[in-house]
Amino acid sequence: MSALSKAVRTVRAEGLDGVAERLTRRAVRRFGVEVEPLMLRASDVADSQRLPSWPDGRTRPRGSALDIGWVLTPPAAGSGGHTTIFRLVEALEAAGHRCVLYLYDTGTGSLAEREQVIRRWWPRVRAEVRDVADGLPDMDAWIATAWQTAHVLARHGDVRGRRFYLAQDYEPYFYGRGSAYELAEDSYRFGFRMLTVGHMVADELRQQLGLEATVLPFGCDQDVYRVTNHGAREEVVFYARPGTPRRGFELAVMALEEFSRRRPDVVVNTFGIAARKLPFPAVVHSGLHPTELNELYNRCAAGLAMSFTNISLIAYELLAAGVVPVVNDWRGSRADLDNPFVAWSRPTPAALAEALERAVDRSADVSAQRVTDSVRNVTWGTAHRTVVSAIEAACHDPELEKVGDA
The missing domain is CATH 3.40.50.2000 (Glycogen Phosphorylase B;)
Known part of the structure; x- marks a missing residue:
């Protein structure tokens, strides 16, 4: 099996965490030292104290369809974090907006292979899939989805679009106090509008950095996860x-x-x-x-x-x-x-x-x-409505009516 095939198989099976672990072991064997895999190129690291003021882009009339760019890492098959991202993509698409997925990839897989995983595991997502390396165009809104992608988005300071940051966890806690911890924490200081999945992340942002966030409540896919066995369970x-x-x-x-x-x-x-x-x-x-x-x-x-x-x-x-x-x-x-x-x-x-x-x-x-x-009312509906409302409120001018409206 070629090295490329092995890398692709690892990402599909284990995600970026699995790739990072393998890279760490390889570095130890090669250099005799422990390294911290950042999954971020040095040229893409941003500094919260040295950022330009990026252009917001135009404000559209209320009710207009928006162009929304998502910057994300390539998903492994069935990835839970990506499943949450794609639920929100679907919600925005259902509200009439156009989403484009921009993959930030430090690995060796091709864009076609990455897109194949998305289409197979999340078939309801209609968004076009592109590569960050091909450039980021002007959009109405941009959404970073992890600390690495927040750095990438911050480095594109000339790109128009209101910046959002979807935080599914307080990501500095993924690491010991060191390089990754500090870079992850600094990503919260970029000035993006914070969207958090659940209250824990919002609480940490407030307590650690004095930041406020829009909370998207946790949900559960009740159509999939349900009781089919009412008998004994052993x-x-x-x-x-x-x-x-x-x-x-x-x-x-x-x-x-x-x-x-x-x-x-x-x-x-x-x-x-x-x-x-x-x-x-x-x-x-x-x-x-x-x-x-x-x-x-x-x-x-x-x-x-x-x-x-x-x-x-x-x-x-x-x-x-x-x-x-x-x-x-x-x-x-x-x-x-x-x-x-x-x-x-x-x-x-x-x-x-x-x-x-x-x-x-x-x-x-x-x-x-x-x-x-006990969880019958725990659905993703509130999170869907909240993310649509937050982005529309930032990008729409309530004083402007969409052409054709009464």
């Missing part, structure tokens, strides 16, 4: 993301090893990145489509949904499928996940194993229907 499930520290993989593995020692009769399933050589028996799933994932959820009484930054969407999916999520307890998670069926746990192996065991043992007394009913 398995557990774990979302595995080795190489992504915020997902607590190492803690979860220790907890599941202890849980399996206590309850060898319970089948443990993993999905996400295929986790091999686990110290306990497990059924390892990879490449599951959402409908297949819902089928797996419906065999399970409890699921381990770890996150040490913003809450994982997995917790909402589990609840919608009638599964009790076991979640590491911290204020950031509780900011957006207020549900009586969540099993909060101290983030230690023993505490997590005990919480899983209690959830499994009590599953007969808590019906899957009651669990799913």
Whole structure:
């Protein structure tokens, strides 16, 4: 297999986190030192204290269709973060606006290969797909979707368009205090209009940097994640993301090893990145489509949904499928996940194993229907309306009427 094919396969399977981990290991072998993969070219790094004032572009009449550019990294198949981005793209397209996706790629894949992944996994997205390297034109609005893409957008200071920044997490927390941490944090100082997924990120921006944000509430795809099994459930499930520290993989593995020692009769399933050589028996799933994932959820009484930054969407999916999520307890998670069926746990192996065991043992007394009913009103509708309203308010002049209006 060629190096290009291997790189493309890695991005599709593991996303940029997987590529970054491999690059780190390669650098250690080559140079004998640990490096921090930034996934950002040095020429694209911006400085919040040295930015020009970019032109906003013209204000359109109320009701006019807008041209909206999104700057994003290439998605891996089924990427959760990209799924949220594309939900918002679909909402803006449904409101009559035109979206264009500009991919910022530091890897070796072709634009055609990247677009193929988008069309296969997110077929409802109509937006044209382009490469940042081919240039950014004037737009009514631009939306950065990660700290690296915020730097890229900030470096294009001559491009017209109101700047927005969709923050799905407080991304400095992805790293130890160092290069990536500082560059990620500085991206919030660029002066873009902040849109956050959930209250945790908005709270951190306010507390750490004194910034205000428009909050897009969390939702759940109720058409996909739902109860199909009202009978007995005798398995557990774990979302595995080795190489992504915020997902607590190492803690979860220790907890599941202890849980399996206590309850060898319970089948443990993993999905996400295929986790091999686990110290306990497990059924390892990879490449599951959402409908297949819902089928797996419906065999399970409890699921381990770890996150040490913003809450994982997995917790909402589990609840919608009638599964009790076991979640590491911290204020950031509780900011957006207020549900009586969540099993909060101290983030230690023993505490997590005990919480899983209690959830499994009590599953007969808590019906899957009651669990799913608790999130019946948790949809993406409010987030969709909020993002459309925020962008239209910034780009439309309420005093100007669209030609043809009464």
